[in-house]
Amino acid sequence: MSGDGGTVLETGRLRLRRFTMDDVDHLVELDSDPEVMRFLTGGRPTSAEVVRGEHLPLLLGQYARHPGLGRWAALDRITDGFLGWLALDPSADGTEAELGYRLRRSAWGGGLATEGARALVRHAFDVVGVRRVWAETMAVNDRSRAVMARAGLRYLRTFHLTFDDPIPGTEHGEVEYELRRDEWPSVRQEWDAALRAR
Template sequence: MSDNRILLETARLTLRRLTMDDVDRLVELDADPEVMRFLTNGAATPAATIRSEMLPRLLAQYDRCPGLGCWATLDRFTGEFLGWLALDPSDDGAEGELGYRLRRPAWGHGLATEGARALVRHAFDTVGVRRVWAQTMAVNDRSRAVMARAGLRYVRTFHLTFDDPIPGTEHGEVEYELLAGDWPGVRQEWDAALRAR
């Protein structure tokens, strides 16, 4: 498949640029209370917010920081929209914040880890960032597991104040990171594991 909107492909996934045609897909994704549980306590993102605020901001990132941004994540073989994976750029483009949001049927199959690892490799080997990091609620065990399997290491737990806290907020937020200096060792581990298969 030759398409300049495609960032990369893995064994099971295609990551491509989002477009304004993805509004309905993103609305459906954020309408699942379980998908949004640790973000909004299950509240959906309004379609108008996705159309007028979120997507225009995400689309602008592609040109501002080439190789970084939020990528529609598709089943490589069927083309089905599964959700998104992201490396949101810092203001200077030297860091990427790893993120992922997949539809519930895609959970539990290692797809978030597969896509996250591909983005981490891309971030260091192609873009040349100095750091990839991520954060989530301390109680979000599934997301924390993806971060760890993507090579990121726990850095800290911190507490934020919210006007309308959701259950689990009292346990804080956690931050994970992988620095450019530590990447060669992680890459070596991954490559050795692939060769051993």
Template sequence: MRDDDGVLLETERLRLRRFTTNDVDHLVELDSDPEVMRFLTGGRPTPMAIVRDEQLPRILAQYDRHPGLGKWAAVDRAAGDFLGWFALDPSDDGTEAELGYRLRRSAWGSGLATEGSRALVRHAFAAVGARRVWAETMAVNARSRAVMAKAGLRYVRTFHLTFDDPIPGTEHGEVEYELRREDWPRVRQEWDAALRAR
């Protein structure tokens, strides 16, 4: 499922590898961009102490609990630069996975979010044996919704949550997308046919 240097998988342009304790600065820098955090915290950065003492230890502990699932550092295969992360966060029993990603602004608009998301969807069904991959975002986050659709997930519902400190757009709700195991063969065939046609 992964090789000895912690690499989960590679795509044409991305290498997805395990996080290490050396990635604290990468994560802090990623979360310090107000545009990256716009639909998550309203643009507020994640403090260094939260990343170092809470988020990163939780990410590292996940690898052994559900092999093949968790958050993976996304690295540019050509240049070796840290670009952000992709995630397949497991349900409690590990049979479902929540797809997610967070990329530096310099990586936006190049198809990398779709490339990494499709690779993880394929991995979830082919290697992990997930029965469902799902994702959520704010209803107003049109870019992430487009990536979910390109990754083979379909719209399921819009729902509303209550927040103590809502950010702009919260009033429009959250959306859920999913891809179930029984629909995966059709999606895989569509992707494979598109690759052959290139």
């Protein structure tokens, strides 16, 4: 952890910092890309009013309620440019965290989501001490599912929800992946061995 108060952690290529109300434009721009929002809203953007009045106040409130968990801006460590966000969204009691990520399309395909997700999984278990990290996405979202698997989570189930305005692919259901605290040591050992072998 950095001493600047806002930085949560750094990886080889990423710096994760707390959001502030100054990030409205960053989030609106991120959510304005139809491809970024394809599996979330069917491509519909999020308005500045919703980001400013709902999303950011909720995120900022989590930092105090659940230290070490929350949603953070993902920045390029070299340029400090905004790339998107990564998250460990806390459960109501803070004992579980939902892994999440949303990056600009220009940041896709280079392993940044996996790099950030692995760092957050390690942080969740080794620093915060959660009992479970989980994630879910649409069953047809192959890219997101691949990140979950590379971040050490394993497929748990497919389930179906009812939506008033379903988006294409909803009929195939949602999937949930998870990693539990008792499974984490073997995953960490595997990752550490891979690092030593480089």
